[in-house]
Ligand SMILES: Nc1ncnc2c1ncn2[C@@H]1O[C@H](COP(=O)(O)OP(=O)(O)O)[C@@H](O)[C@H]1O
């Protein structure tokens with residue numbers, strides 16, 4: 117049987133607890149049938165209670181990882197997560213251009229759930245200047261969208277305005293996530309914009325504190341679907357189903373915020389297949 121070859125790269129921090137960062141990304145790639153590669157920007161000592169220590173990786177070692185992958189392994193899609201500082205952002209932008217990487221998904225990770233800062237304040241300008249112009253899909257949560265656009269976001273109209281700002285900054289596709297919208301207790305609604313029309317993607321809001329790594333997992337699922345040659349809006353729709361299942365079946369691991377469940381989407385699909393006797397896999 118011919119092996120299908122889908123490859124994706126994540127450039128992000130390591131989460132020792134396994135729920136976010138590189139670990140969440142690789143698990144998600146694997147579940148979606150995509151070969152995962154990584155360039156690690158920082159090692160964090162982290163668990164369900166928060167980020168306890170951060171050890172940035174020296175720039176030369178990040179460059180060596182990116183060069184090793186870019187010169188040989190040709191990822192079809194690339195995701196960025198924790199980028200630490202301005203120098204790392206500039207390096208990632210330079211290497212992405214050098215290797216002509218397409219399908220660049222930027223999750224502009226800034227602050228972890230427990231409040232730890234994962235990106236230096238002084239790096240925001242570098243993100244806007246160097247990374248956004250080469251971004252295929254950006255996936256900010258509401259506070260990140262507020263910081264990058266300078267807007268206050270309370271309503272869906274505010275979110276549409278912020279999405280338009282991202283397009284003006286050079287981003288091709290924007291997904292502003294709604295997990296932090298406390299006004300909607302029934303649904304968690306994400307806004308998509310491609311410079312032409314707005315789409316709302318709604319999921320049932322799950323009453324759980326086990327949402328560690330939701331943002332990383334969603335953006336990794338989008339990256340995996342782009343690596344599988346899906347168009348951005350279809351990739352985002354599929355990724356939304358993946359994260360919904362992962363949150364609905366999240367793990368109560370640890371005393372704090374447990375991780376989402378990366379197996380859940382495939383387990384639910386397999387159950388449906390068994391019930392219908394259908395053994396053909398449609399991702
Ligand atoms: N309690 C929840 N129930 C259902 N979906 C959620 C919940 N919290 C977040 N989501 C979804 O998870 C994804 C990540 O959103 P968000 O929490 O806003 O990002 P981040 O983890 O970057 O802060 C989005 O698709 C959002 O709608």
Ligand SMILES: Cc1ncc(COP(=O)(O)OP(=O)(O)O)c(N)n1
Pocket residue numbers: 128129130131136137138160162197198225227228229230234327328329330331332333373
């Ligand atoms: C190493 C690392 N990268 C990113 C994050 C943030 O992940 P996110 O998906 O936004 O989830 P929470 O931290 O908000 O639960 C992280 N914690 N660690």
